[in-house]
Structure formats: C-alpha cells, structure tokens
Amino acid sequence: xxxxxxxxxxxxxxxxxxxxLMDGFLCLVQGFSKAGKTIxxxxxxxxxxxxxxxxxxxxxxxxxxxxxxAFRPRCHVYxxxxxxxxxxxxxxxEMLRRYDHMASNGLSxxxxxETDSFIxxxxxxMAAITQNQRLLKKxxxxxxxxxxxxxxxxRQAAMGLMILCQSCxxxxxxxxxxxxCSTRFAMRTAGAEQVKMISGGREExxxxxxxxxxxxxxxLTSDTNGKWVxxxxxxxxxxxxxxxxxxxxxxxxxxxxxxWNNPEFTG
Numbered sequence: 074x075x076x077x078x079x080x081x082x083x084x085x086x087x088x089x090x091x092x093x094l095m096d097g098f099l100c101l102v103q104g105f106s107k108a109g110k111t112i113x114x115x116x117x118x119x120x121x122x123x124x125x126x127x128x129x130x131x132x133x134x135x136x137x138x139x140x141x142x143a144f145r146p147r148c149h150v151y152x153x154x155x156x157x158x159x160x161x162x163x164x165x166x167e168m169l170r171r172y173d174h175m176a177s178n179g180l181s182x183x184x185x186x187e188t189d190s191f192i193x194x195x196x197x198x199m200a201a202i203t204q205n206q207r208l209l210k211k212x213x214x215x216x217x218x219x220x221x222x223x224x225x226x227x228r229q230a231a232m233g234l235m236i237l238c239q240s241c242x243x244x245x246x247x248x249x250x251x252x253x254c255s256t257r258f259a260m261r262t263a264g265a266e267q268v269k270m271i272s273g274g275r276e277e278x279x280x281x282x283x284x285x286x287x288x289x290x291x292x293l294t295s296d297t298n299g300k301w302v303x304x305x306x307x308x309x310x311x312x313x314x315x316x317x318x319x320x321x322x323x324x325x326x327x328x329x330x331x332x333w334n335n336p337e338f339t340g
Contacts, residue, residue, distance in 0.1 A: 078296065079120035081113065082288075082304035090304035092117075092256055092294035094125075094191065097228030099253050100235040103271045104260025104281075109288035110237050111140060113258060113306045114195070117235070119317055122147055127187040127324040132160060132194050132331060136201035143315055146322040149331050154207050159333070161219040164194055164232065166340050167330035168223065171230040183231040192232045192328060194223070199238035200245045217247050224253040241270050259291045259301075260284065275301065 080089040092098075100117075104110045121129055131148040135141045138152040151160050171183045185191050196202055203213060224234055224247075234254070239262075241251045251270065259271040259281035272279035272291075278301040279291040288306045293299075332338055 077124045079117070079124050081117050081120060082290065082292070082306040084302060084304050090292050090294070090302060091296045092292075093296060094121075094233065096255075096295055098193065098233035098235070098256060099224060099228065100233075100256040100258070101241060101251065101254035101271070102235065102237045102258045102260065103239065103241050103262060103267070104258075104290075105239060105262055107287060108260040108262070108284070109290075109306065110260060111197075112288055112308060113260070113290065114197070114235065114237055115144075115314065116306050116309060118144065118148070118195070119309065119314065121193070122321050122324070123317070125191065126321070127326055128185050128190050129324075130190040130192050130326055130328055130331075132164070132192065134160065134194075134196050134202060136198050136205070140197055141195075143311065143318055147318045147325050149325075149327070154202075154205050157202060158208075158212055158216055158219075160331075161194075161216060161223065163330040163333070163340060164192065164227075165219050165223055167192070167328065168227055168230045168232055171232070172226070175229070182229055185231050188326070190231075190326060190328060192330070193235065194233070195235045195237075197237050199236050200240065203245055221247045221249055224250045240267060242266075255293075256295065257293045260289065272301070 078091050078093040080091050082090040084090060102110050102114055133141045133148055133150045134157050135150050135152045141150050144150060151157060175183055203217060227234060238245055257271060259279050261284040262268060262281050268276050268282050281291050291301045291303055293301050
C-alpha cells in the first residue's frame with residue numbers, strides 16, 4: 074500500500090505535521106469541546122479525500138446530525154442511532170470477506186483499487202454513541218463488541234478507524250480499541266488521568282493540558298518516529314470546505330457493505 078502522505082498541521086517552527094496510511098490508520102482525537110477536534114478531523118478528511126480520490130471511501134457516524142452535513146456529497150454519513158449498529162456489523166462482515174479473499178489468493182494485504190477502496194470509519198463524539206440512552210443496553214454492548222473486533226483486525230483488510238472524543242476512558246470505549254489506535258492527536262484537555270490515557274503513559278512528552286489555542290495538538294503518527302510532536306491545524310472556512318467536497322464528489326462510491334438498499338445485499 075502506498076503511503077500517500079498528507080499534512081494535517083504545522084509545528085511551532087512551521088514544519089508540516091504529517092501522517093500516512095501505509096501501515097493502516099487507526100486514529101484517536103481527544104480534546105475538550107471547543108478545542109478544535111472537528112476542525113482537525115475535517116482537515117484530515119479533506120486531505121485524505123484530495124490525496125486518495127476514489128480509492129478511499131468514508132463512512133461517518135454523526136450523532137450531532139449536523140456535524141458532517143457538508144461531507145455528504147463525498148462521504149456516507151449516518152446521523153441516526155438506528156444506523157450505527159447495522160453500519161458496524163456490515164463493516165465487520167466486509168472485513169471478514171476481505172480476509173477470505175486474501176486467504177484464497179495468498180495475499181498478506183488487501184489490494185486497493187478505485188472499485189474496491191480503502192474504507193475509513195469515522196465515529197464522532199464517541200460518548201454520544203456508546204452511551205446513547207436511546208439504544209438498548211444490549212445494543213450498546215453489541216456495538217462495543219463489534220468495534221473491538223473491527224479495531225483488532227481492520228488494518229490488514231485496508232480498512233481504518235478515526236474516533237473523536239472528549240475522553241477515551243473505558244466508560245466511553247473498550248480499552249483495547251484505545252490501545253489499537255497508534256495514531257493519536259491530543260488536544261486541550263484537563264486532568265492527569267485524561268492526559269495519561271491519551272499519551273499512553275507519556276505525560277511529560279504530551280502536556281496537552283497546557284494547550285490554550287483552538288486547533289493546537291500534540292501528535293503521534295506514523296511519520297513522527299515514535300515521538301509526540303506539537304502542532305496546530307489550520308482553519309478551513311465553510312465555503313472552501315464545501316467547494317473542495319463538491320470538487321471531489323465524483324469520487325464517491327458505494328462499497329458493497331454500504332449498499333443496504335440493494336435487494337441482493339445480504340449483510
């Protein structure tokens with residue numbers, strides 16, 4: 074898989090902060106409200122859309138219902154809680170189909186094409202999904218179980234995950250999911266325990282509780298050589314965002330696992 078490196082921010086000295094999908098992409102973005110999580114996530118998605126074209130398809134669970142309206146021409150957006158469990162179930166089934174294909178063809182990685190794309194799942198405001206009281210407890214438990222299976226195995230199947238949250242503790246997501254997210258962005262937060270969890274116990278390298286400006290972060294990505302680096306993403310105004318999304322709308326595809334209205338769809 075080609076790296077297709079993208080820039081998502083700049084360091085205090087002006088150097089780009091970058092990431093790539095070469096080794097898979099399981100990303101965790103943590104920060105308080107107004108810290109700039111959505112701005113950063115939108116910039117990541119816009120850069121991925123520009124770089125990957127139709128070889129990338131994106132499914133977004135959007136509990137706020139309006140957070141990703143602008144992305145609908147290019148991405149598959151799911152604002153209703155009744156859609157989230159079927160979405161994750163379908164993605165897990167697709168993951169298993171891809172592993173069957175690799176086993177049958179002697180492949181160690183799933184080949185990406187314009188018609189058989191890398192699939193990225195985005196979960197916005199994680200607590201609003203996993204702690205949603207409109208879902209039955211057994212539905213929330215099933216979602217957590219499916220998410221764990223997905224995070225454990227999606228990397229080799231050319232599928233990825235990005236989670237946005239104010240807290241990544243075990244009441245919000247399974248600990249193993251947090252552990253599997255090797256790409257991390259720590260934005261403004263507070264409390265020693267929160268900093269410890271997002272930093273992976275490396276609080277001194279990632280003092281995100283000291284960040285003050287929207288869009289500031291400490292980043293640990295595939296391109297930072299195992300180090301936390303400080304940066305800040307840029308502000309993209311809504312007009313520019315809409316224009317970029319419309320420009321790449323023709324790259325949108327509907328993978329089999331998201332084609333629920335197809336009468337031949339079986340899961």
